[in-house]
Amino acid sequence: MKPVTLKGRVIVEGHCQAEALVSLKPISFLGGVDPADGKIIERKHDLCGMCIKDKILCFPHGHGSTVGSYVLYSLAKKGLAPKAIVNQTADPVVVVGAIIANVPMIDQVDIKKIRTGDTVEVDACKGLAKILRRRET
Amino acid sequence: MQLTREEERILSGEQGWANQTCMKILVRLGELFGAEKLIPITSAHVSGISYKTLGDAPIEYLKAMADANAEVKVKTTLNPQSLDPEYLIRKLPIELRNKQLKILKQFDRMGMTESLTCTPYYLGKLRRGSHMAWAESSAVVYANSVLGAWTNREGGPSALAAAIIGKTPDYGIHKAENRQPNCLVHVKTDLRNETEYGALGIHLGRLLRDKIPIIQGLQKDNDRLKQLSAAIATTGMTNMFKAGSTTERKKTETVEIESNDLKRTIEELNTASNKKPDLVFIGCPHCSYAEMEKTAQLVKGKKVKQGIELWVCTSCHVKEAATDAVKQIEKSGGHVLAGVCTVVSWTEKLGIRTIMTNSAKTAYYAPTLSKADAILAPMEECLKTALQG
Numbered sequence: 001m002k003p004v005t006l007k008g009r010v011i012v013e014g015h016c017q018a019e020a021l022v023s024l025k026p027i028s029f030l031g032g033v034d035p036a037d038g039k040i041i042e043r044k045h046d047l048c049g050m051c052i053k054d055k056i057l058c059f060p061h062g063h064g065s066t067v068g069s070y071v072l073y074s075l076a077k078k079g080l081a082p083k084a085i086v087n088q089t090a091d092p093v094v095v096v097g098a099i100i101a102n103v104p105m106i107d108q109v110d111i112k113k114i115r116t117g118d119t120v121e122v123d124a125c126k127g128l129a130k131i132l133r134r135r136e137t
Numbered sequence: 138m139q140l141t142r143e144e145e146r147i148l149s150g151e152q153g154w155a156n157q158t159c160m161k162i163l164v165r166l167g168e169l170f171g172a173e174k175l176i177p178i179t180s181a182h183v184s185g186i187s188y189k190t191l192g193d194a195p196i197e198y199l200k201a202m203a204d205a206n207a208e209v210k211v212k213t214t215l216n217p218q219s220l221d222p223e224y225l226i227r228k229l230p231i232e233l234r235n236k237q238l239k240i241l242k243q244f245d246r247m248g249m250t251e252s253l254t255c256t257p258y259y260l261g262k263l264r265r266g267s268h269m270a271w272a273e274s275s276a277v278v279y280a281n282s283v284l285g286a287w288t289n290r291e292g293g294p295s296a297l298a299a300a301i302i303g304k305t306p307d308y309g310i311h312k313a314e315n316r317q318p319n320c321l322v323h324v325k326t327d328l329r330n331e332t333e334y335g336a337l338g339i340h341l342g343r344l345l346r347d348k349i350p351i352i353q354g355l356q357k358d359n360d361r362l363k364q365l366s367a368a369i370a371t372t373g374m375t376n377m378f379k380a381g382s383t384t385e386r387k388k389t390e391t392v393e394i395e396s397n398d399l400k401r402t403i404e405e406l407n408t409a410s411n412k413k414p415d416l417v418f419i420g421c422p423h424c425s426y427a428e429m430e431k432t433a434q435l436v437k438g439k440k441v442k443q444g445i446e447l448w449v450c451t452s453c454h455v456k457e458a459a460t461d462a463v464k465q466i467e468k469s470g471g472h473v474l475a476g477v478c479t480v481v482s483w484t485e486k487l488g489i490r491t492i493m494t495n496s497a498k499t500a501y502y503a504p505t506l507s508k509a510d511a512i513l514a515p516m517e518e519c520l521k522t523a524l525q526g
Contacts, residue, residue, distance in 0.1 A: 011165060035194050066272070066292025067185050070195035077197055092166055096294045099161050100198060 014104025028064030038080035072097030167306025181300035184272035185293030210303030253476030254452030270299030274370035281377035324354035335497025338368025409510030420450030441470035
């Protein structure tokens with residue numbers, strides 16, 4: 001397939017390529033992600049039980065306590081952080097978390113175009129998300 | 138954003154990782170909210186201190202910051218911790234105490250005075266119109282609305298970054314044009330006590346979201362306005378209100394509050410009105426000197442009943458200043474706890490299932506954060522329930 005390029009805004013610079021994990025629900029890192037294994041534990045969340053480690057984590061925006069920023073740092077220290085974060089609208093909790101955890105991040109991306117399992121390249125220096133390959137069905 | 142040369146240098150890492158990270162946080166947040174520059178602040182107040190609410194995740198970050206020689210540039214105060222150094226420290230498991238101490242140590246290394254209070258405004262007079270970076274939503278609303286000092290509602294990490302840099306991005310309520318009231322609240326009933334001020338706040342927070350109201354019908358009683366501030370921030374994003382006279386001209390949006398609105402809110406917050414409380418709690422937000430004196434007056438010559446605990450929470454500064462009141466309360470069998478409150482401590486580990494309080498904020502959080510039922514009533518009634526004789 002021809003790569004699909006989605007334009008966004010740079011929040012934290014970086015460059016990487018990985019499998020996408022996409023949610024259409026906001027994520028609260030405090031209480032919503034287990035800091036011990038990187039799995040989403042918020043009940044009724046569409047990603048409940050999924051691990052965010054090494055994924056291009058795409059979700060609309062964060063919510064919940066500002067302690068969530070520290071959770072992202074802690075995940076990164078344990079090697080459990082996502083490779084990159086792609087948001088629809090960045091919010092302070094996730095922005096601060098991505099900065100201190102040094103996780104590449106872009107926002108203002110139409111995340112509905114990306115599907116879980118797609119191979120995505122994030123150029124967080126230019127603010128681009130490229131869908132390289134669609135998930136094999 | 139327009140940065141000064143010095144700010145650019147910090148951002149490029151010339152002053153080390155800690156300063157660079159903090160500067161990055163301020164600049165990125167500034168860009169996010171449309172700030173054009175950073176402005177100097179006179180003080181910072183950092184939330185996220187209690188081990189109960191923080192958990193283990195932040196300890197590493199705070200330690201890394203302190204290891205990298207992060208140091209505050211302005212007077213920085215801290216929110217309450219999960220236990221006090223005299224009473225709860227002996228009742229709670231030692232491993233919790235040790236974790237809490239580990240957190241406090243990191244803040245101490247960065248030069249933050251261990252004030253441990255949600256009412257840092259009692260520690261020293263704030264200059265009207267001065268810019269600050271405060272977390273703790275109740276203090277943010279009180280500072281903006283009652284004391285006339287200017288601060289956005291910061292989160293724990295952004296307040297910490299502002300403390301280390303000594304600046305904050307110039308957006309939101311730091312700009313005079315964003316401090317103009319945009320709706321009118323007409324309270325059509327007499328507000329009789331602090332609990333009704335709290336109920337008004339809970340109700341308004343839900344209605345107004347982030348609007349700035351002019352509220353008609355408020356008394357000039359700072360302790361009651363403190364209850365309103367805490368409650369309005371609990372349910373909404375409102376960062377300030379203005380007390381208005383009845384001659385205020387009509388705004389495009391007008392909200393009318395009837396006595397029934399307050400009654401319904403209080404009923405809803407009372408999840409256990411017929412039960413006997415395990416704990417009677419005064420001091421959310423932390424007691425002022427005047428509230429300490431009032432409590433002491435009401436407990437004078439009486440004893441706390443068997444099977445009930447009485448906690449009066451305040452800062453260590455107010456506790457030290459109000460020695461006579463403290464003696465009186467302790468003589469009656471109550472506990473004056475410094476630097477802590479029920480919301481950020483482990484009341485559930487002490488077998489407390491029902492909390493009676495005069496604070497609408499505490500009543501709101503009791504079922505979720507403290508796994509307890511709540512009884513909401515004015516201070517006089519709370520103390521009457523707690524005491525005999």
